[in-house]
Amino acid sequence: MQRIRAGWMGVLVGVAAGALWSAAPAVHAQEREAVRCGSDDGRFSRCQVPWRDADLVRQESNSPCIRGQSWGVDRDGLWVDRGCRGQFVEMGRGGGWRGDGRHDDDRDDDRDADREDGGGWHPGPDWDREIRFQCESNDKQQQFCQVDVGRHGRVHLLQQLSGTPCEEGYSWGWNRAGVWVTRGCRGLFSVDRRW
Incomplete structure (x- = not known):
């Protein structure tokens, strides 16, 4: 009787180990799957990813995808802007694509600087201004x-030019890439652009 139980236990342990072993490659494959993220109509957009940093593995837009300018990763996750659309993977699993004409070998020198200054790219001295x-x-x-508002910029309606009301959040609004209007709103806007 004990031999039968021991035999069944051995079979069960073997089946369980086989199931775990065959499931492991599937989990590994899921970790390597790319996440698609796109900036529609040139608008700033965010995509939730389970990683702390990302690599662009395939650009899918005509607009350039350049880290720090049209895509990046910050505390709130992966972001894209200025029409960039592509497939992203966890950093270190990408395989070479940078989107700026450089190879992964060049990236290591830039990685620490990118984290310190929010993406590596800085605008010129005339960036912070009113438009x-x-x-x-x-x-x-x-x-x-379309107007690049910058990371810390704000937009204000200076003057309503239409007979229909311009109400923020209803007939006009803004994001990092610019201002949208609808429902007949026409206005004079001020962008306080700040990096």
């Missing part, structure tokens, strides 16, 4: 007026 422009929703259609 005024009109943005108009003609025929009550949504319109996007």
